Amino acid sequence: MKHLVISGMLMIILSCLICLSQITIITPSKSMKIIDSMSKGVDWLESQTLDRFEIAVNILHFLSPPPASKKAINLLDWILKEAPRRGLMSSTLEYVLRYFDLHESHPELYELMLKGTYLALNDLYENGFHKCHGTLLFYEIYVHYAFLGYARAKRVETLLNLPPLLSTKFEEIMRERIDFMIENEGSWYPKDEYGGYVGRNAWALMMLSKLGFTVKELPELKKTVNFLLEHRDKELGIWGKPEKTR
Amino acid sequence: MLGCEGGDCSSKVAVEIVDGLGEVMYTAAAVIGLLRNKVSPGDEKIQRSIDFLLNAQKPDGRWRPIYDANWPEDFKSYFWDPDYIATILVLRAFKEYLKACNVDLIELAKKRGRENLVELFEPVYDEEQLLLITQEKLLPVKNSLIEEYRFLEKSFEKYLKKEVEGS
Numbered sequence: 001m002k003h004l005v006i007s008g009m010l011m012i013i014l015s016c017l018i019c020l021s022q023i024t025i026i027t028p029s030k031s032m033k034i035i036d037s038m039s040k041g042v043d044w045l046e047s048q049t050l051d052r053f054e055i056a057v058n059i060l061h062f063l064s065p066p067p068a069s070k071k072a073i074n075l076l077d078w079i080l081k082e083a084p085r086r087g088l089m090s091s092t093l094e095y096v097l098r099y100f101d102l103h104e105s106h107p108e109l110y111e112l113m114l115k116g117t118y119l120a121l122n123d124l125y126e127n128g129f130h131k132c133h134g135t136l137l138f139y140e141i142y143v144h145y146a147f148l149g150y151a152r153a154k155r156v157e158t159l160l161n162l163p164p165l166l167s168t169k170f171e172e173i174m175r176e177r178i179d180f181m182i183e184n185e186g187s188w189y190p191k192d193e194y195g196g197y198v199g200r201n202a203w204a205l206m207m208l209s210k211l212g213f214t215v216k217e218l219p220e221l222k223k224t225v226n227f228l229l230e231h232r233d234k235e236l237g238i239w240g241k242p243e244k245t246r
Numbered sequence: 247m248l249g250c251e252g253g254d255c256s257s258k259v260a261v262e263i264v265d266g267l268g269e270v271m272y273t274a275a276a277v278i279g280l281l282r283n284k285v286s287p288g289d290e291k292i293q294r295s296i297d298f299l300l301n302a303q304k305p306d307g308r309w310r311p312i313y314d315a316n317w318p319e320d321f322k323s324y325f326w327d328p329d330y331i332a333t334i335l336v337l338r339a340f341k342e343y344l345k346a347c348n349v350d351l352i353e354l355a356k357k358r359g360r361e362n363l364v365e366l367f368e369p370v371y372d373e374e375q376l377l378l379i380t381q382e383k384l385l386p387v388k389n390s391l392i393e394e395y396r397f398l399e400k401s402f403e404k405y406l407k408k409e410v411e412g413s
Contacts, residue, residue, distance in 0.1 A: 044307030225285060
């Protein structure tokens with residue numbers, strides 16, 4: 001009984017310490033500085049009049065998942081009214097569907113988006129996307145579509161009867177990419193003489209998390225996390241210049 | 247998607263454009279990606295990145311993709327306005343960071359009198375209302391969007407047939 005009480009108390013102390021360490025990560029002055037800076041940034045975005053559609057979509061991305069605020073709903077309203085006039089913007093539509101949990105009620109739109117990704121991927125693979133084949137840019141675009149297709153296939157397969165070939169194809173492509181990443185110590189891209197491949201991995205990690213894949217769903221991503229943490233500052237200009245060069 | 251001058255993505259111009267996305271954008275992307283993948287906001291690298299991003303803000307409120315360089319003005323015509331994207335990415339990185347630190351963004355914005363953030367984030371509808379509103383708003387555009395997607399169908403069938411024949 002006595003041991004139980006002691007271990008219980010130790011557990012409470014430990015949780016308090018963990019809470020305390022979370023609280024002290026950010027000082028009140030720093031959090032205020034961030035809020036002020038964010039407010040200034042939003043002011044700048046809203047003051048731009050060059051392309052209101054792009055700004056509105058970007059603000060919606062920033063809000064993601066959008067809160068049920070009046071401003072978010074107004075933005076959505078405006079974007080949906082404007083989207084058809086602007087031509088199709090599947091990524092915008094996908095964000096809208098996903099963020100507002102509408103994909104279940106409109107699975108046919110998802111199916112079409114998935115088909116579109118499949119076509120783009122095929123085109124990219126077969127035609128080498130003009131002269132980009134073999135370059136880092138080719139890899140970037142290819143990986144982008146592979147992620148997008150995989151995420152869409154995963155999402156749609158629970159809603160619709162996909163042609164088996166389509167979902168299998170995306171599974172295969174993604175497996176291939178994951179194997180490549182593992183062989184390359186966490187990098188989704190080959191090392192490039194121009195540099196920039198570390199930053200692209202930061203982008204890839206962000207994109208995957210946006211599509212719903214983190215280390216929880218894809219444990220292999222731990223390798224990319226480590227890759228980024230290890231490569232910080234080693235390559236100039238990638239996630240912040242080293243102190244001495246600022 | 248990224249653009250290539252004259253379709254030639256291997257040209258130096260294209261390489262410079264793509265690699266020039268810049269440390270501000272990549273730093274923000276890294277912060278978002280790492281925080282979502284269970285890296286602690288207390289990690290020294292995250293903290294330094296946040297400080298870097300705070301210092302990188304321009305006096306008018308925007309962020310530019312590169313910390314201490316001017317972005318070529320004609321780049322805008324390629325595919326996007328890089329300042330928008332850089333600004334949005336940094337804002338998202340800050341939001342992600344505050345969330346990871348358990349800071350209530352709305353409460354803090356209210357305390358600081360930052361009404362523009364309160365208006366953006368403070369919920370005024372419950373879940374049920376939100377679903378009704380969004381479904382209603384999506385309906386009128388749904389059909390026209392489906393129509394625009396239809397052109398994909400034919401090409402898709404063609405590719406699928408080719409795949410089946412290939413296998």
